[in-house]
Amino acid sequence: MSATSAILSPHGAGAPAFTQVKANFELVAKYGDNVPLYLFSDMFLRVPALRELFPVHMSRQRERLMAALSFAVEHAHNLPEITPYLHQLARSHRKFGTEGEHYEQWSASVVNTMQRFSGNMWDEGLEEEWRDFLSLLTRTLSEGARQDASLRPAYWTAEVISHERRSVDVAVLRLLVDRPFKYVPGQSAPVEVRQWPNMWRYYSMANVPRRDNTVELHVKAAGAVSRTLVCDVREGEVVKLGAPVGTLTLNPNTGRNILLIAGGTGFAPIKAVLEHVTKLPVPPWVSVFTGARERGGLYDLDVLRDWEQKYPWLTVRAALSELEDQSVATTGTVGEAVSRYGRWEGYDAYVCGPPAMVDGTVAMLHANGFTDNRIRLERFAGAATPSRRFAI
């Protein structure tokens, strides 16, 4: 098995199986968190400047690194198969300032780490196989980064042009992006604030793309970045935006009616999808169910009520699960509310909210005859923190 020829023709039939690498990684991975811990330490010691590309808090980074590396090793015999994943990984790394040489430094640290944990299992043949595998891997990553660099910047900068505190822990921000910012309504984008360098958190744009490059974000103070966005950020401050991702987007060609279900600030992408519907030449019937624990969580209900007056095809229902307020909303979860109104045969469902709410709602939808291909959820490509994003 000649690794060199494999590098020359990675897609050919002679692609190496990397069986040694796989077996070795399986062995080393047993050391758990110590493995990525050593890997990062090795890399930061050799190239201290790389430390600045990472947040202070590294435990999540280590989890992601091991997840990505084990996924790549698992598919080592056929990397072209996971090229889309690797390209997405490289794309999402551009906002950190990752460059081609960083992948090489990373590869060197992977080799050092594997050697460190392999003990006397390590030999030259194994090392060579690791190097071959890593060079294939980094080549795919660099290629993905290069392709993306020809299409869009590594990140956008955006000025906060309005900041409204809608309730004790929810704020609606409007950002003016410095350059055209293309996305599909319902997608989200990672945001970095000055106060938390290298901590990117995803927020959905709550509007369709506009000519004036403004986007609206709905933020619930749950994590560090969210709390900063809700409590500290003022008008005039500048944040960074990464490339948009996400699949909670309108499927406009089904000819079916639309059921939009939102929990808390999960309303943001639902609002964007709804605005997308308003732009359709022939809008379908749309039912919006928006839920929260208490009145403050229905922070954008006024806009919805206005639209309900304006568009005859739209109905809006609100639900409060904990502190009831019959003048505004029915009592109970959104899932219960949807179920109560239930004749949803001709509908496609779009759901976004905190995990418990999404899980409950999906179970209810299944009980009401929805199949999975008629449900779209908020799902994040490669983001490790979907659960924290839309906490009610």
Added chain:
Amino acid sequence: MTDSMEPFPPPGQPLVANANGNGHAAAQDLLPWSDAGESNAEDVWEEPAWDEPQAAPSGDPSGDRLTPAELRAVVFRRAPLGKRGLDEHQVNSLLDRVEAELVRLTQEKRALETEVELLRDSAARQPEPVAPPREEPAARPQETGLARVDQAEHAASRSVAGRVQEAHVYAASLLSQAQQTADQYIKDAQRYSRELIEDALLKRGTILSNAAAEGDRTVGVDAVGQEIARLRTANQTYRGKLRDYFELMLMNLDEWETAEGAGGST
């Protein structure tokens, strides 16, 4: 090198075993039944290699080295009768030794320079795990003395690379521990702040639901307020009327006094 091959120590385990130094002494004191041969120091207590920087292997173990003091203390015999000056033989032999010493010093200097260079390289980038013995056939010296120095240099650079590797592993372990500590602090702080906020939100919720439950009482308070306002108005009305009445009375009194006075004087 075997040390560096061992699995990464868990975070709780101290990397520098200094703290165990007393423990070892105590263990020996407390275990009188153990055979002296069994309680071998190496079994219980192994000093990490990076803790004791070994002196670089001396280039010449013969001990026949010329020192500056020796040179200063040298006293030449006078030349034998019939010749002028100092003992030629003695001077020549000293010159030979000086020459040999200079050659040796130059070689050692070169070896040290190589070592420094190697260390610099290692510091700049990770060296190969085992320093590859660099073959320089062109520079292979002919004299046996120089060849020996060359070998020593190789051995030294290998041990230097090994120690650099160990130091790197040690540094990486330290860095890892520091990172873990930082992660733990941040996690604790985040959990604490989350608990505080959740607690505050819970209290807020309780206050709000209590307020909602006491809505009726709020209406009652409103009624009381209206009653108070009505009574206040009534109060003001009565006061005004009372004042009017008193003023009328005073006016009557004045008139009466005037009338009586007039009557009295009359």
